[in-house]
Amino acid sequence: DPSDTTTVDGQFSIGDLLAGSYSLRARSAEGVEAVFADVRAGRTDITFVLPAAGGIDVTTVGFKTAPQVSAIKSGTSGQSAPIPATAGANGFTLRGLSPGTYFVTARTPTEAASTSVTVVTGRTVRATLTSGGSSSIAGRVIDFKTKAPVQGMTCRAQPRAGTEATPFPAGDGARTDAQGAFIIAAAPAGPIAILCDGLWRTYSEGLRLV
Numbered sequence: 001d002p003s004d005t006t007t008v009d010g011q012f013s014i015g016d017l018l019a020g021s022y023s024l025r026a027r028s029a030e031g032v033e034a035v036f037a038d039v040r041a042g043r044t045d046i047t048f049v050l051p052a053a054g055g056i057d058v059t060t061v062g063f064k065t066a067p068q069v070s071a072i073k074s075g076t077s078g079q080s081a082p083i084p085a086t087a088g089a090n091g092f093t094l095r096g097l098s099p100g101t102y103f104v105t106a107r108t109p110t111e112a113a114s115t116s117v118t119v120v121t122g123r124t125v126r127a128t129l130t131s132g133g134s135s136s137i138a139g140r141v142i143d144f145k146t147k148a149p150v151q152g153m154t155c156r157a158q159p160r161a162g163t164e165a166t167p168f169p170a171g172d173g174a175r176t177d178a179q180g181a182f183i184i185a186a187a188p189a190g191p192i193a194i195l196c197d198g199l200w201r202t203y204s205e206g207l208r209l210v
Contacts, residue, residue, distance in 0.1 A: 017041040026050060031083075031096035051099050052122035058085055058092040060106045060113075062131040067106035069094075069129070074101040074116070105159050109172075110134040112159035112188035132189035140180045141196050141206060149180025150203065155196040157187035163209060 004012040024036040026048040034048045058069050069092040070082035082105075085092035094104075097119045105114040106129040113129040137157060141150040156173035174182040176196070184194075197205035 024048075028053075028096075032098045034098075053096045054099055054119035054121060055097055055124040056085075056094040056102065056104060056117055056119060057124055057126045058094070058104060058106070059126070059128045060091065060131070061128060062133075063106065063108060063111055064131075065108050067108050067111065067129075067131075069104070069106045071097070071102040071104045071117070073098070074103060104129065106131075107159060107188070110186035110188065112157075112192070113190065114159040116162065134186045135189050136183060136185050137187045137192075137194070137210070138181065138183045139194060139208070141176045141182070142180050143203075149176070149178065150199070151176055151178050151180060152199055153180075153182075153196045153203070153206075154198040155182045155184065155194055157184050158193045158195055159188055160191050160193045160209065 002014045002017060004014050006012045019041055021038045021040055024039050024046060025033060026035075027033045028050050030053045032050050032053045034050050036046055036048070039046060056071060060067055060069065066087070069085035069087075071085065071094050072082045083094060083097070085094045099119055099121050102117050102119060103114055104117050104127050105112060107113075111131045111134050113131055115127055115129060117125055117127045119125060139155065141153045141155070142148060143150055153176045154173045155176065174184050176182045182196075192210055194208045194210060195205060
């Protein structure tokens with residue numbers, strides 16, 4: 001994508017654009033972002049005001065093994081990669097975050113916990129993620145129209161925050177058999193979403209909140 005780096009006085013210029021409207025995104029070295037949408041090529045009056053970065057301190061409780069902790073900004077799932085937290089002696093830290101709502105997730109192959117956290121300008125907020133352990137979960141995948149079983153789909157258990165699944169597949173999942181049945185032997189206990197996919201030429205992905 002066309003881009004430019006600001007000068008010492010904050011100026012930038014992106015040239016050689018075709019006529020039309022563009023979305024402009026500014027990102028600081030700390031990771032703070034601001035966006036202008038629907039900007040017509042040729043404008044020279046755009047001023048970005050980048051807010052002070054915020055952060056999240058995360059404490060994990062009850063996990064049998066050390067989890068991976070990440071965050072993703074609400075509304076950006078599928079558009080940006082999760083932000084990995086830094087592990088320390090007293091937990092995990094996320095720094096350089098733009099203000100907004102983030103889904104924070106801790107996970108191992110068999111355990112997970114998620115929560116929604118609001119980051120504000122220039123402040124560090126705290127979050128505690130508690131593992132509920134793990135259990136097995138069984139289900140079936142069937143054709144929406146014919147109700148026939150669907151074989152060969154891969155089903156995974158993903159942690160969720162509210163009604164939104166977080167983009168962190170827990171484990172490798174399980175394939176459906178000839179009866180469309182699957183068993184995930186070690187799924188995270190607690191609110192999860194079951195995502196089944198893998199036959200994209202024939203079926204869209206299926207999602208069920210449990």
